[in-house]
Amino acid sequence: MKRVSIVDVAKEAEVSVSTVSLVLRQKGKISPATIARVQQAMTTLGYVHNVAAANLRASTSNLIGLIIRDFSDSFAIKVMASIVQELERRQYMVFLGQPQNDEEALERCLLSFKQQGVAGVIYLNSDVTASALPEAIRRCPLPLVVVSQSLSEEKCDLVMRDNRQAANLATRYLIERGHRNIAYIGGGESDRIRQQRLQGFRSALTQYGMIFREELAPACDESTRAAGLVTRKLLEKNNAVTALLCHSPNAMLGGISAVHQVGRTLGKDLFLTSQVALLGFEDMLHVNLTSPSLTYVSSASEETGCQAAGLILRKINEADLTPQRIILSGQLVIRESA
Incomplete structure (x- = not known):
């Protein structure tokens, strides 16, 4: 069976070959009616556009290399999904690499990207x-x-969420609801997200004339059990604590368990002294399955992916583009727990 060519499409649509080429490349000022005619001709003839061959002729590529090193990182997974969706909408394809924490594997991944002719790389740290x-x-x-x-200090084209803003927003919300003894639960001592959020936590306390107390910000391993242990210990020692700001989904779940273990309940009502308000930072699926439903600051993962996809395409098309730094703020989602 003879392969359908661009010439065949042009004859069927009664336009020039160059017009068909412009429609395929989405270039030039072509009327909607002409575009529709060309597309109908392609459908009628069963024409399949060979993008790889077209890229080779034009010395361009519609491939973007995407590196994700940790598939257990929920934020990275959601950003990845958003990036792929946005790039596909713009008719780019994603070439995925997952070198984990192996530096040699990372080198091989980047070499493979280069050999495959990707136009640019997005790295999910x-x-x-x-x-x-x-x-x-x-x-x-x-x-x-x-x-x-x-990586707030890294000098590169960077898209990241504003951890300081997120913690400041959450803390101010709790203070404005009347809480004066607020604890920050979770995150390891060397966790830079924890460090940045504690800066936002401190700044909100200072803004309202309150003092940061080290004993109300216990660090712990990233597990539900560890978070539950430190939260229970804190609540048993400091029964005046009325609100918990939780570092991660595991810290949220550990905090819920600890609150129940010390005989208290979750909720907003500050006047019920047995209640503890709980607020987190992630819009995770199991956040929506708890009772009461959890108040949180969203991670802006979808917008992060869209911004990253848009920025890599700008860098590809604008060789002299100055380094960009896009910092995204989360939104407070108020539910039943705080």
Whole structure:
């Protein structure tokens, strides 16, 4: 069976070959009626556009390399989904690499991207303890955009969420509801997200003339059990605590367990002294399944992905684009727990 060519499409649509080419590349000023005619001709003839061949002729690529190192990181997974959706909407395809924490594997991943002819790379950083990017990423010769939760000082094209703003917003909300003994639960001592959120926590306390108390901000391992243990110990020692600001979904779940273990309940009503308000930072599925439903500051993961996709395409198309820094704020979602 003869393969349908662009010439066949042009004849069927009664337009020039160059017009068909412009429609395929979405270039030039072509009327909607002509575009519809060309598309109808392609459908009638069963024409399939060979994007790889077109890219080769034009020395361009519609491939974007996407590196995700931790599939257990819920924020990175949701950002990845948003990036893929936005790039596909703009007719780009994603070439996925997952080198975990192996630096040699990261080098091989970047080499593979280059061999496959990707136009640019998006790196989803999940290391919350590192203050700098891996050296292989720093040396990446391709247009690069980094998505991070914690690398606020890194000099690169960066899209990240504002952890200070999120904690400040959450703390101010609790203070304005009358809470004066607020604890921050979870995150390891070396966790840069925790450090940034504690800055926002402190600034909100200072703003309202309150003092930060170290004993009300216990660090712990990233597990439900660890969070539950430190929260129970804190509540048993400080029964005046009326609100918990939880570092992560595990800290939320551990906090819920600890509140019940010490004979108290979750809720908003400050005048019921047995109640403890609980507020977190993640819009996770199991947040919606608890009772009472949990108040939280959203992670802005969908917008983060859209911004990262848009930025990498700008970098590809604008070689002289100055380094961009996009910081996204979360939104407070008020429910029953605080």
